[in-house]
Amino acid sequence: MKPTESESVDWRSGSTEAPDLTTRERLREIYDEQIRTPLFVAWADWRTRFGFLILAGYLLMAIVAVLGLWRDPSTNQAPRYLMAFENMQYPLGTTASGVDLAALIIHSTPDILLMITAGAVWATVVAVGIGTVAGYKGGRVDDVLMSFSDFVMAIPGLPLVIILAVTFSPENPILLGIVINISYWAGLGRSLRSQVLTIRENDYVEASRTMGVSTPKIIQKDVIPNLMPYITVNFVFAARYVMFASVGLYFLGVLPYSTQNWGVTLNFAYNSGALFSWSAAHWLLAPMVAIMGLSLGLILLGQGLDRVFNPRVRTRMTGKSESTADTDDEDTVTEVL
Amino acid sequence: MSQPNLAAATRDDADTPLLSLDDVEVHFEKDQGLLDFFDEPETVQAVDGISLDIEENDVLVLVGESGCGKSTLGKTAIGLQRPTGGAVRYRGQDVWAANDKRGDVEIPFSEIRSSLQIIHQDPGSSLNPNQKIVDILATPIKQTHPNVGLSERRERIYSLLERVGMNPAADFADRYPHQLSGGEQQRVALSRALLMNPDLILADEAISALDVSLRVEMMDLMLDLQEEFDTSFVFISHDLSNARYFAEHGDGRIAVMYLGEIVEIGTAEQLIEDPGHPYTKVLRWATPDLGLHAGSASKPPMRKIDIPDPVNPPSGCRFHTRCPEAREACRESCPELTGGDEHHTACFRTQPDHEYWDSPPLDD
């Protein structure tokens, strides 16, 4: 800045474009940018659409469970070993103890959704925090953070979770989600760091530094938006990991049975020999389909979401792609011209 | 110009240059492999002992081949690169002492930081692809005037966009960088730098990536805005004709760099009409000239095409390995920048009494 603070430049150009924005217009702008456009772009892609619908289905199940719109599962509420679709009152059939299978599936959903969300959020937030700071700052900070990450990565993940689970027997699904993913962030943090190393060299990051923009702001505005596709995909992976891990751990009997979970159902089904008899197969299949369905929904959503964060796709979708440049990124024309 | 003003200057001193480089050295150590552990690390002497003063509203053009250190010198001048030797002073205040908060800091680093800005070579990568133009240009205003409200900020942005020729401003402001052409992106980068109200802008090959017919337009724009915003420019170019255009129109100087040193400095007219240094003459030969295209591609007035390895610069005068006029004396000692009337050359040939004239020519 010059020693004298006076504005030697006249900013008023006397032009027509004086934008007097009311709060209402500003809100509408924000809504347009942050909500409407991303949804629009997301919906346009068939994968996101399917993923979204599938997940909406699960969310619906969870709501149904929470609101108590479907009976709670309890023993002997129905004739035993009813097959699926035999009796429409119990559409998925019943177990060896006469428990409504549909109820079991539905009532497990809220806890499972909470668990995978908690686990994914934990893993992603910690990984992004550590990875971006280590990658951007470099030097001593980087060394310390990465040594810590390496240490955590070296601890065998599953045995650690098992030990923690057995020792503390957590029943809160949120806590459970975090425990399952307790060391998941380390690998993700490392790969985010390498991406940040590349982004850091970009000219616009140097320009922000030259303007004196603070490091947290640079990370927030320049670094992370470029990482969003990678982050969303890994968020989904982390969620799936929690789901499969929890199911597996319940199946193994490591986690307490007090919470409802599809893995518990699987465990009971397996132990009752459902694998070997067709009349009990539905007991095994129902939770498996539930698991696969949720996994599929997550994958599709994750794959489709990364398009939302691509500015070229956004502008093309919203029809604002008229540009003075001949650019259209799928067009090889201008590259060769 | 080559004699540094070593006396500490106070802020009130009207003679204090805006920016003063005092025997600045920037040496990079190359990464060593595990097996080279016991060897001395190789150092690249990107900038080697350069002293220079830049005034307010001044224009300085740095010209040279790639690897000569002009980008490094430019970034060191604006405080993005820490020198390994020498000092960089902003209005008398040592820049890095301000950064490290050493000693008596008269001008805080934050003030220095916002006065020295940059425009990059590649406009495509100098703008954040995830931000709209209006947000990109809001950042400098938020940095310098955090109290300015949204409407006023937008107004400033729109008026500057119009000033640089992007009409209608509201339409351009709403776009993402990939929706603009290279020339428009570069004008946004220029606007961003200007919105910081800086004292000096480093234009690092800022027109090299643009189409030939747009370059003159961009240079004209920069020079016009220089008048209005009262800014100095350090303009880096590898092209002598662009350098000449910018220096002449901006009433400034051209400094020719070779392997980390300034070998000649003067006004555009002086360098082109009457070049003192043989390397400047080579640059002249290399600059395509429509009027002189005859004679086709003649042989270059230098002995070797490739530039020496910057890790091992030649002894004495660094140009002696390629200079057509080199003699033994050139290998032994390095000439200083001498001369008068703002035109300085680092070559023994400008000194009629030097032992160079008695020295035998090199034979290789």
Add this chain to the structure above:
Amino acid sequence: MTPETTSQQRHGDPTAATDPIIEMRNAKVTYDDGETFVLDDVSMAIERNEVVGVVGESGSGKSMLASAMLDAIPDPGLLSGEILYHKADGTTIDILELSQEELRQFRWEEVAMVFQGAMSSFNPTMKVGGHFRETLKAHDAHVSEGMEFARELLSDLYLDPDRILDSYPHELSGGMQQRALIALSLVLEPNVLVMDEPTAALDLLMQRSILMLLQELQEKYDLTMVFITHDLPLVAALADRMAVMYAFNLIEVAPRDQLIGNSGHPYTRALLNSTPNLDAPLEEMHSIEGQSPAPINVPSGCSYAPRCPLATEECRTDDPPFYDTGSEHFSACHHWETAREEITLNFEAIDDESTAAKTEDAS
């Protein structure tokens, strides 16, 4: 211009040549089922052993022209028209009719291409020598003889063969990489070398040096060269003939001195005036207003009409054909004579006396 003179303007045919090596007739490239063209009806002949400089800004279609000569238009582009190649023994090949296998042999053995950005043309995991060997083997050439020739080429280009062949591409400087790429393109002794901005990312000195080297190579190996660039003054030193492209059309073809000193097209003259050069007085340098059109926006009639100071109704409706403006100089402008009179050049072309005389007469 009197009405009589107008009707007597001779139409020219830039494909008329004495000993053409490549003849291109009505070459068109389209990406969109024939709606938009990125190369619009280009006809041109290239003489044996000449150097042709093709000049155009980005977005003019010049790279398409280069790729078309090797039938290397990237998918989904479609190339149509006729491109003939006349071999030294007198036979003629229609490039567009070649099979994949024949095309493979044709490329690199008859016509070779050098792209800009040498770094991306090399495989970073393979040494430079490996590239040469691979190319020789791929074309069933004798490897040791080929490598001997490669060494000769590299030293012609002022490179140390041992050092270069044994290095990885990233270990070489930009100028060295580009020269190594030129050597690689010549190793199978092609007759034609097509170069697309070969010196774009390089320093001034290196650009000029490479141009000098290309001239030496052209003389030594009797090559025909097509040099494509946006930098008019650069190629002017090397070229025998020059062609200017604008908005996917060829708009002017002339011998070098004619094009620079006596151009007959407003765009070329404006381009010459907008290039900063050392001799021109500063006040007379002007940039060109407006922008070149996108492929879908090419105006009917003359594509330069929207930006042309001399445009008339005729220009907006009738697409100008090539007019013969004398001394093998063809210009696609209805008002080529007016262009010479009205648009003064801001420099002096001093080498050719007759050219200088014409410039003075016209101004």
